[in-house]
Amino acid sequence: MPAPSRLSEIDVTRGIVMVLMALDHTRDFLGDHSVDALDLANTSVPLFFARWLTHLCAPTFVLLAGISVHLARAKERPLSLADLAFRGLWLVLLEQTFLRCLGWYFNFDYRFMNAGILWGTGWAMVLLAGVLALQLPSFFVGVIGLALMAGHSFLAGTVASSWWGTLILRSDELLPAPGWHFYVSYPILPWFGVMAFGYGLGGLVQKHSHFDGSLRQALLWCGLSMAILFVLVRLPNLLDPDPWSIQSRPGFTILSFINPEKYPPSFPFLLMTLGPMICFLALASFVPRIVQHILIVLGRVPLFFYLAHIVLIHLIAVLLAFLRFGHVEWLYHGPGIFWSETLPGHPPGYGLGLGWVAAIWLLVVALLWPLCQAYGRFKQTHSSWWLKYL
Secondary structure (H helix, E strand, C coil): CCCCCCCHHHHHHHHHHHHHHHHHHHHHHHECCCCCCCCCCCCCHHHHHHHHHHHHHHHHHHHHHHHHHHHHHCCCCCCCHHHHHHHHHHHHHHHHHHHHHHHHHCCCCCCEEEECHHHHHHHHHHHHHHHHCCCCCHHHHHHHHHHHHHHHHHHHHHHCCCHHHHHHHCCCEEEEECCEEEEECCCHHHHHHHHHHHHHHHHHHHCCCCCCHHHHHHHHHHHHHHHHHHHHHHCCCCCCCCCCCCCCCCCHHHHHHCCCCCCCCCHHHHHHHHHHHHHHHHHHHHCCHHHHHHHHHHHCCHHHHHHHHHHHHHHHHHHHHHHHHCCCHHHCCCCCCCCCCCCCCCCCCCCECHHHHHHHHHHHHHHHHHHHHHHHHHHHHCCCHHHHHC
16 A cells, blocks of 8 residues: 555654754753752752653654654655665764754864764664565564564663673763763664664554544554553563652652653653653644644654754853853863763853743744744755755
8 A cells, every 4th residue: 555645643743742852952051950850859840841751752753753764665656775774874974973063062072972862763774774675564573673672671781891782772981992982872772673663653554544533543552552551561660770669759759650761761761752652643633723733844844953953052052151151161162961960061050940941942943943844845845855864
């Protein structure tokens, strides 16, 4: 069966991911780093959920990439495996060049590097291209993905001390040479598992020309089953290195329960995040039309938004810091935000409260929305080869 025309529900879901992601990165650059948002001994409920909500972003983004690959492979002019692998390598290169130097760091000092979401997504695409070359049924690819989501922590124990084990399985720092640092935030294999699971889910989506009742019901059952499985796995503290515990402050036991390990993503973490977002995908057509329109604009150009919002947030942080302190070297020197909970070298009193962070976050989204709309229209009316890579 040929792939359905572009599904607005996928763009709406990807759009909400972009919006939430911008909140996390606004807090990274402009927030008060004196308190770790997930430290239950010191955080507040609003601060905790400002961080927790953004946990939904990376798993959903990678899952939707897997679904989209399946739909693109089923088109009349299908996405080739070579192009899929090239797109993955392009994401890896883009993160370690433009995004590293002109986005996160504002410097060309390569002594500090980070393997982030584009690294994990890009290499997952390369691996997916290799797996698809075996011509396995999409359902089987999805089962492989689910198995990796659940079992990658067991594999990590078998390669505990190797550098390549860190690259593919663990979130840890590598020291390739004295004074040179490479932190792996998004190891390859668990995120490949999410993408492969998404590819399998894409087989279900591809059977329908639109989000009809049967597809919506199937996705709801899938999402609810994952959410229930999260509770069943989390209650006895299985498959997660960060167990929950009873807390002294009222309600904080719930926060502990919904605070599994993200780096690397434990199976409970993936169940907790993907379950609700698959349900959101199923129900995205019920979002108010005006909200759908806003989110679709962002969801159709996710890479453009991702690159632009990091640069914009960093520029705003530099401007506000200079106006307040008269110097901003901590925002363009050294390791940035990846080797410490704080921005190393920042002066006392740096960092805004959550209310100001939220206001700037909304400003960032408002400023980028017309740019995304203009770029989306440009892509629709032009056929240059490079447009499919941005």
